[in-house]
Amino acid sequence: MIKEPLHVWGCGTARTLRVHWAMFALNLPYISHPIVTRSADMEDKNFLAVSPGKKIPALSHGELNLTESAAIIEYLFHLAGKHSNTIENMTEINRWSYFTLMEIDATALYVLRRHQDLSAIYGEAPKACEAARNYFYRQIKVLDKFLGHQKPFVVGDQLSKLDIILGSCCLWAQSINLELPCNVERWFTNIQLLKSFESGLRANAE
Ligand SMILES: N[C@@H](CCC(=O)N[C@@H](CS)C(=O)NCC(=O)O)C(=O)O
Known part of the structure; x- marks a missing residue:
């Protein structure tokens, strides 16, 4: 059971889709913030607090703010207990x-x-x-x-x-x-x- 809500920032690109895809495949509930790249959305102060470099995707989970699609989905696989064991x-x-x-x-x-x-x-x-x-x-x-x-x-x-x-x-x-x-x-x-x-x-x- 995951206590803190998972927030995903960003949508509509191949990199952001990795995170939505992992959430879906791992059956993890999450809150989506559909920030679009190179738009005014990127000036949102809550988004900038998670991704100061204005890059999507980003994840926030409790105290953790994470960018880099591969690092995010690796985190999600661990969270769901589905990471490789050898x-x-x-x-x-x-x-x-x-x-x-x-x-x-x-x-x-x-x-x-x-x-x-x-x-x-x-x-x-x-x-x-x-x-x-x-x-x-x-x-x-x-x-x-x-x-x-x-x-x-x-x-x-x-x-x-x-x-x-x-x-x-x-x-x-x-x-x-x-x-x-x-x-x-x-x-x-x-x-x-x-x-x-x-x-x-x-x-x-x-
Ligand atoms: N290596 C990063 C790349 C992230 C990235 O470049 N995202 C693009 C959208 S796919 C972006 O935020 N571009 C905004 C910009 O470069 O200003 C990842 O895999 O997450």
């Missing part, structure tokens, strides 16, 4: 989570986001976009090989933060018309995270 699984989950955050999110997808959708702020950079697209395909193939056939979860026998981090990147990639290699696509479809995710979104919107 050092081997934990190490593999961390390895591929860091890989996905750095090589797929930050170095490929976010470069495209900055120089396509947000080019008014960060500038046009067609060469950087082309390189980011190629980089995405090169790195997602590495994951595709690791994943192989017929795995319900990327690592271990239960949903982990890694499935949510990679799943959010797969949705993000598909939304900008990047193709997923076949093992990743099969995993993404089979895991039915999408189903949980959509239900989570519905619950969040209610």
Whole structure:
């Protein structure tokens, strides 16, 4: 039983969806503050107290204020008692989570986001976009090989933060018309995270 209420700040981006998705998958009740990025919402003093750098998502829980989507969902898995219990699984989950955050999110997808959708702020950079697209395909193939056939979860026998981090990147990639290699696509479809995710979104919107 979790005594203090969980507050989630932010909505509407791949990173914020990780947190809503984890809340839903772990069946954790929470209060949503639908702060939208780069809007006047970000000046809300309660939000700034939780996220002084004006970044979403953020979580507040009792005395704890937390930013960074991966750190937040790791906290939630611990809170729900669903974290990995072997050092081997934990190490593999961390390895591929860091890989996905750095090589797929930050170095490929976010470069495209900055120089396509947000080019008014960060500038046009067609060469950087082309390189980011190629980089995405090169790195997602590495994951595709690791994943192989017929795995319900990327690592271990239960949903982990890694499935949510990679799943959010797969949705993000598909939304900008990047193709997923076949093992990743099969995993993404089979895991039915999408189903949980959509239900989570519905619950969040209610
Ligand atoms: N590494 C952070 C990235 C957070 C982030 O950049 N969030 C974006 C929205 S997806 C944001 O708040 N942007 C506002 C800004 O950069 O001014 C995480 O995974 O939580």
